[in-house]
Amino acid sequence: MSVTMTDALSRMSQIQSMIQNIGGTQSAAKNASVAAANAGAFAATLAAQLETTGTSATGAAALAGTAGATGTEVSTAAQKYLGVPYVFGGEDASGMDCSGLVQRVYADVGIEVPRLVSGQMKLGTEVASLAEAQPGDLIVTGGGDHILIYAGNNKVIHAPYPGRTVCLVDAYMTDADITTIRRVIPTPAVAPAGAGSPADMFSAALASFGTGGAR
Incomplete structure (x- = not known):
């Protein structure tokens, strides 16, 4: 399933709301900690990918359509x-x-x-x-x-x-x-040895949302 930036940001917002609504029990506190860690991991991964590609507000628009060239x-x-x-x-x-x-x-x-x-x-x-x-x-x-x-x-x-x-x-x-x-055409990023592609890393970060959440 394709995940857009809007979807990702929406998911982060849902996680923040979930954390705010969790009660004060020991189980809830544990779930909140795990959920916060997952959200932080996603944010860090997303930030790293944007930094790697050097994308800014202007750059993002300018780079549209450069795939393959x-x-x-x-x-x-x-x-x-x-x-x-x-x-x-x-x-x-x-x-x-x-x-x-x-x-x-x-x-x-x-x-x-x-x-x-x-x-x-x-x-x-x-x-x-x-x-x-x-x-x-x-x-x-x-x-x-x-x-x-x-x-x-x-x-x-x-x-x-x-x-x-x-x-x-x-x-x-x-x-x-x-x-x-x-x-105009970004230099392809070279992934560190053993690291997945940016798409794989992004997908992994999104997948982490589904683990350890509140039950």
Whole structure:
């Protein structure tokens, strides 16, 4: 059975109410302690998973629909448009500007992103420096005047300005020139040896609600 976040939070609320309603007998006190421990275990597991994926209120919305896509696929998709002329406001193979290229490329791998740099520069999660950039990351310069796609190996793909075409060039900017680097597609988390998948851990935490509760 699929369990949504709303279901999980509702279940936590039920547990809290159950604890509050338990009487003062020794058996009830024991049950309350067990139920509280189960609720705490679930909360800790949920928090750990959110921290692992780096999901925030903005990030959660931005990451919707990224399942199955990779940063390398983004870079490969962008290279299909090399040579397309820069056209202000353009967003297809007949001509495109910098943010039109980003929107088109991400659409090609099944991810919907905003049309303008102002929206694109808020996507996903922050990357600390150019040295940590990975293929598919978005590099924003000039306070939001320009956006590029990191292609890996210190290369970027972008639609520069009128008179130029979409091109693959060396990353010419430094960290001082960069306004933000955004990772739209999260890096897959590596589970510790012997640990289950995040879905398994989440399911285990939910299953714990059914044990040790008040009778």
